Amino acid sequence: MLTEEMKEILAASKEIGWVLEPWAKRLFLLAGMDIPRFRWANQIDEALRFGEEIGYPVVAKVVSPKVIHKSDRNGVEVGIENEKKLSEIFERFSQIEGFTGMLVEEMISGVELIIGAKIDFQFGPVILFGLGGIWAEIYRDVTLRMSPLVEKDIPSMIRCLKAHQLLEGSRGTEPVHFEKLKKLLLTFSDLIMDLESLIESIDLNPVICSSTRCVVADARIMLRK
Amino acid sequence: MNLEILFKPKTMAVIGVSLTNERHPANVIYNKNNLRLQAKVFPVNDRGGILQGERVYSNILEVPEKIDLAVIATRAESIPTLVTECIQARVGGAMVISGGFAETGRGDLQDRLVSIAKDADFPFIGPNCLGIFAPPYIDTFFIPSERIVRPEKGGVALVSQSGGILVDHMIKLAEEGVGLSTAVSIGNKAFIRELELLHYFAHDHETKVIAFYIEGFREKEGREFVLDAGKCPKPVVVLKAGKTSSGVRAVTSHTASIAGDYEVFSSVLAQYGVVEAKDEFELIPFCEALSCYQRPIEGRIGIITGSGGHGAIAVDTCVSHGLSVPTLSEQGQNEMKDKVSPRLQSIASFLNPIDLTGSAMDEDFVLATRFLSKHREVDCLLILLLPYLPGITTDLGARLSQIYRQENKPMIAYIPHVEKFRMFVEGFQLNEIPVAHSIEEAVHMAEALRRNQPC
Numbered sequence: 001m002l003t004e005e006m007k008e009i010l011a012a013s014k015e016i017g018w019v020l021e022p023w024a025k026r027l028f029l030l031a032g033m034d035i036p037r038f039r040w041a042n043q044i045d046e047a048l049r050f051g052e053e054i055g056y057p058v059v060a061k062v063v064s065p066k067v068i069h070k071s072d073r074n075g076v077e078v079g080i081e082n083e084k085k086l087s088e089i090f091e092r093f094s095q096i097e098g099f100t101g102m103l104v105e106e107m108i109s110g111v112e113l114i115i116g117a118k119i120d121f122q123f124g125p126v127i128l129f130g131l132g133g134i135w136a137e138i139y140r141d142v143t144l145r146m147s148p149l150v151e152k153d154i155p156s157m158i159r160c161l162k163a164h165q166l167l168e169g170s171r172g173t174e175p176v177h178f179e180k181l182k183k184l185l186l187t188f189s190d191l192i193m194d195l196e197s198l199i200e201s202i203d204l205n206p207v208i209c210s211s212t213r214c215v216v217a218d219a220r221i222m223l224r225k
Numbered sequence: 226m227n228l229e230i231l232f233k234p235k236t237m238a239v240i241g242v243s244l245t246n247e248r249h250p251a252n253v254i255y256n257k258n259n260l261r262l263q264a265k266v267f268p269v270n271d272r273g274g275i276l277q278g279e280r281v282y283s284n285i286l287e288v289p290e291k292i293d294l295a296v297i298a299t300r301a302e303s304i305p306t307l308v309t310e311c312i313q314a315r316v317g318g319a320m321v322i323s324g325g326f327a328e329t330g331r332g333d334l335q336d337r338l339v340s341i342a343k344d345a346d347f348p349f350i351g352p353n354c355l356g357i358f359a360p361p362y363i364d365t366f367f368i369p370s371e372r373i374v375r376p377e378k379g380g381v382a383l384v385s386q387s388g389g390i391l392v393d394h395m396i397k398l399a400e401e402g403v404g405l406s407t408a409v410s411i412g413n414k415a416f417i418r419e420l421e422l423l424h425y426f427a428h429d430h431e432t433k434v435i436a437f438y439i440e441g442f443r444e445k446e447g448r449e450f451v452l453d454a455g456k457c458p459k460p461v462v463v464l465k466a467g468k469t470s471s472g473v474r475a476v477t478s479h480t481a482s483i484a485g486d487y488e489v490f491s492s493v494l495a496q497y498g499v500v501e502a503k504d505e506f507e508l509i510p511f512c513e514a515l516s517c518y519q520r521p522i523e524g525r526i527g528i529i530t531g532s533g534g535h536g537a538i539a540v541d542t543c544v545s546h547g548l549s550v551p552t553l554s555e556q557g558q559n560e561m562k563d564k565v566s567p568r569l570q571s572i573a574s575f576l577n578p579i580d581l582t583g584s585a586m587d588e589d590f591v592l593a594t595r596f597l598s599k600h601r602e603v604d605c606l607l608i609l610l611l612p613y614l615p616g617i618t619t620d621l622g623a624r625l626s627q628i629y630r631q632e633n634k635p636m637i638a639y640i641p642h643v644e645k646f647r648m649f650v651e652g653f654q655l656n657e658i659p660v661a662h663s664i665e666e667a668v669h670m671a672e673a674l675r676r677n678q679p680c
Contacts, residue, residue, distance in 0.1 A: 114479060114480070116478065116479060116480025116483075116484070117480060118478075118480050118481050118484050118489070120447075120484070120486070120489045121444055121445075121486070122441065122442040122443075122444070122445065122446065122447035122448070122486070122489070122490065123442075123445070123447040123448045123451070123489055123490070123493050124445045124448045126484060126489050126492075126493065128480045128483060128484050130483075136479050136483070137479055137482055137483060140483055142483055142484075143492065144484050144488060144489055144492035144493070145492065145493070145496050146448065146451065146493045146496060146497075153496075156680055160680075200478075200481070201478040201480045201481040202478070202480065203478045203479050203480050205479055220478060222478050222481070
């Protein structure tokens with residue numbers, strides 16, 4: 001069920017056609033999904049204070065209604081080590097078209113996955129799951145399922161990936177937290193069923209999974225026109 | 226909605242027969258049903274008259290018996306009125322053969338037809354279709370009988386949007402000796418669509434496997450279809466046309482870009498255990514294998530061969546299709562070794578593939594097949610039979626099929642399909658053991674059995 005706040009976020013985003021990342025993250029947080037600690041800073045001081053609070057290194061991303069694909073516009077910086085660097089980046093981001101602040105968030109490490117959703121014309125809501133990051137479209141190591149997912153779908157979705165060993169742990173790396181990954185996928189799938197009439201597609205990319213957490217590190221919600 | 230009345234009508238009217246043109250589609254349909262099939266047929270034409278000594282009724286309402294099925298092959302514009310009259314005459318349902326509807330831009334005419342039929346709960350197939358081929362009951366294809374290649378009666382139901390593709394596949398089924406229960410061409414599928422036919426064939430006792438040629442679904446119709454196909458106790462095979470999307474749509478998300486229409490289609494079929502055939506070369510063998518075996522396998526293949534090379538190719542192909550070829554336990558190997566002809570004991574290999582060599586005789590194939598059929602490590606057998614081996618006879622198919630009847634472990638044979646070896650092939654096929662043209666096809670058949678379950 002969508003909460004009032006979720007509905008407000010979606011209604012407020014209707015005009016630009018997609019949901020700004022900080023709002024999208026808030027929405028997924030409300031749905032019960034894990035997101036990084038973040039601050040949407042409009043002033044440089046605010047960004048620096050938050051950097052101090054959570055400790056470096058941090059991640060910074062541009063927030064702009066004109067920028068859907070942040071990487072394409074050099075709007076993402078990871079592994080920022082100190083205040084000086086963070087200030088420089090704030091300065092640079094503020095030149096980007098439509099700048100409405102900077103997202104500062106904790107650095108998460110782990111396997112980068114993509115979890116997506118699309119409202120397919122013939123089949124309705126479908127869920128995509130696979131290897132994420134900026135190369136997701138190049139490798140296309142993904143599996144697709146009609147939503148809603150059920151528990152037993154999850155192991156089979158993992159097995160379908162060529163990179164399944166990355167998740168199961170190989171060569172000394174720890175396996176990702178299966179229960180948390182499963183919960184994330186099931187929660188997402190339920191949410192999509194509620195959002196069916198409102199959205200066109202969603203990318204959670206990357207979702208960063210480790211042996212302790214599965215975190216939605218970036219989120220884009222494209223609304224139905 | 227009772228569709229049985231469309232497939233197995235006792236009485237049938239053919240509306241639109243011509244008194245002057247013997248080659249008119251309605252006349253072709255009237256003649257073949259009148260002469261050779263079971264339904265009692267009445268010709269209808271609004272001008273009345275006499276056709277081949279029979280009275281032509283000028284209106285369906287004049288026909289003295291209650292009509293189960295009306296086959297309509299007249300001008301498109303006249304059809305809404307004719308259907309209304311059929312409804313008044315309490316006809317069970319109709320087949321609208323004529324084109325000239327949505328496919329030529331007359332969506333309005335089609336909508337009118339649908340709304341008339343919906344209001345009266347009057348099922349019809351078409352328009353713009355061939356209708357139903359279901360001997361000995363009916364055959365509404367407007368193709369003269371002598372031009373149709375007729376598959377034998379059997380377990381495959383074929384449903385196709387395209388009439389041409391349907392007829393082609395009937396020819397291929399006939400060539401392969403695979404039996405057909407019913408073929409349905411649904412054309413514009415304005416009213417009766419894939420979903421209704423899935424439900425009908427799920428309960429049709431003559432049908433064992435249901436195959437669809439699908440160009441596309443309406444909004445969210447695919448969802449309903451796979452959910453029901455997943456629950457269907459019979460295997461469902463789908464061949465999708467229009468895999469490539471023409472025209473580039475602007476996609477703003479990775480998901481939308483990766484999950485194209487076909488990728489979704491294909492993945493969702495697999496999710497619900499609907500077997501997708503990628504092309505016609507898969508569709509026919511899949512139908513053959515699944516009409517013999519409706520239960521899925523896990524895909525642990527036991528290979529019995531008369532040639533080492535065939536065994537090696539089969540293993541490679543199995544592995545590349547995600548099937549496994551487990552090595553038999555030492556105990557199993559020894560057990561089998563003790564049973565085969567003494568001549569083979571030192572030259573044959575019993576690891577899996579079981580290579581019985583060119584010296585093998587029927588008896589050795591029977592022993593190996595019986596052994597693997599009881600063996601839990603494998604759940605499907607590939608029998609690579611080389612009919613040119615001197616010790617092999619045409620009895621082998623029938624003998625091996627007996628083992629299947631006793632042990633219930635699916636087996637798939639490969640035999641080179643040339644005229645000379647037809648008796649070997651038929652020895653298997655007539656005993657309901659599928660036979661492939663190539664090693665690769667035999668492996669594909671096994672893959673179809675494995676895909677016949679949710680993944």
